[in-house]
Amino acid sequence: MQQLIKDALKQNRFKLYYQPKVDIKTKKIVGCEALIRLTDPIEGIIPPYRFIGIAEENKMIIPLGEWIMQEAVSQIKKWEQTPLKDIKVSINLSAIQFQDPELLQKIKNYTHSIERNKLDIELTESVLIKHFKERLKVIKGIKELGISLSLDDFGTGYSSLSYLKEIPFDTLKIDKSFIDNIYTKDDLTFINMIVGIADDLHLNVVAEGVETKEQLKLLEEIHCKEYQGYLCSKPVPPKEFEELFSLHCV
Ligand code: C2E
Ligand code: MG
Ligand code: MG
Ligand code: MG
Numbered sequence: 102m103q104q105l106i107k108d109a110l111k112q113n114r115f116k117l118y119y120q121p122k123v124d125i126k127t128k129k130i131v132g133c134e135a136l137i138r139l140t141d142p143i144e145g146i147i148p149p150y151r152f153i154g155i156a157e158e159n160k161m162i163i164p165l166g167e168w169i170m171q172e173a174v175s176q177i178k179k180w181e182q183t184p185l186k187d188i189k190v191s192i193n194l195s196a197i198q199f200q201d202p203e204l205l206q207k208i209k210n211y212t213h214s215i216e217r218n219k220l221d222i223e224l225t226e227s228v229l230i231k232h233f234k235e236r237l238k239v240i241k242g243i244k245e246l247g248i249s250l251s252l253d254d255f256g257t258g259y260s261s262l263s264y265l266k267e268i269p270f271d272t273l274k275i276d277k278s279f280i281d282n283i284y285t286k287d288d289l290t291f292i293n294m295i296v297g298i299a300d301d302l303h304l305n306v307v308a309e310g311v312e313t314k315e316q317l318k319l320l321e322e323i324h325c326k327e328y329q330g331y332l333c334s335k336p337v338p339p340k341e342f343e344e345l346f347s348l349h350c351v
């Protein structure tokens with residue numbers, strides 16, 4: 102598998118797809134999340150759950166993560182002179198990438214050619230479980246570069262309110278599992294709570310995995326700021342994303 106990833110990198114077979122983040126009030130696309138795909142001559146497009154875990158186990162996620170960052174930065178540069186110039190692009194950073202002592206320096210180097218506020222980094226709480234102090238230092242370093250920070254899959258796993266207090270996040274992303282169950286009273290209560298916390302802390306809040314108009318309506322009613330999900334679009338290649346952008350999302 103290690104060799105497979107190395108070969109795929111060499112053969113340029115990884116692709117970044119982009120999924121819109123939509124402002125719920127204006128219905129405008131304001132950002133996107135870059136999500137990796139592996140193209141295979143036989144199998145076609147291979148989704149990340151098939152290789153990210155393995156790439157984390159054998160640490161190939163470190164060079165792969167660097168490719169992802171370079172690719173996203175190059176996309177931001179391409180969009181600089183187009184109507185998409187204000188789009189914010191989020192990338193996902195794996196906890197394993199934080200084991201790399203050079204991570205912060207690498208981020209700095211890879212992003213020197215763009216306005217860094219066009220880049221957002223999504224982290225999950227798994228980054229913070231071990232070596233909290235060291236991780237916090239790196240995360241604050243990233244933030245000081247001008248890159249914004251999102252807390253991904255919020256509400257699942259090891260969510261702790263103390264993370265919100267100590268880490269300078271800009272955005273909370275409400276996990277899809279809550280949105281799936283938004284019709285049940287408890288889940289709507291939790292979503293409402295998370296939106297309230299985000300509001301009180303002056304953070305942006307994104308609902309993940311919105312698939313229906315009914316879900317969007319409920320999110321609108323509780324003043325959730327942004328959504329991401331198949332209702333607008335699946336993750337798509339850059340060209341298709343550009344087309345989506347010139348249209349309008351629901
Ligand atoms: P994530 O970061 O939480 O990304 C959101 C996932 O939810 C994406 O799956 C996206 O396609 C999916 N999704 C969004 N809206 C909907 C919806 O309405 N319905 C459904 N059923 N799914 C929706 P994807 O692209 O398969 O990625 C899965 C996970 O793999 C990501 O979860 C992330 O943890 C990881 N991943 C993906 N790309 C990267 C990457 O470039 N780097 C790293 N480190 N991890 C990545
Ligand atoms: Mg994410
Ligand atoms: Mg997520
Ligand atoms: Mg996830």
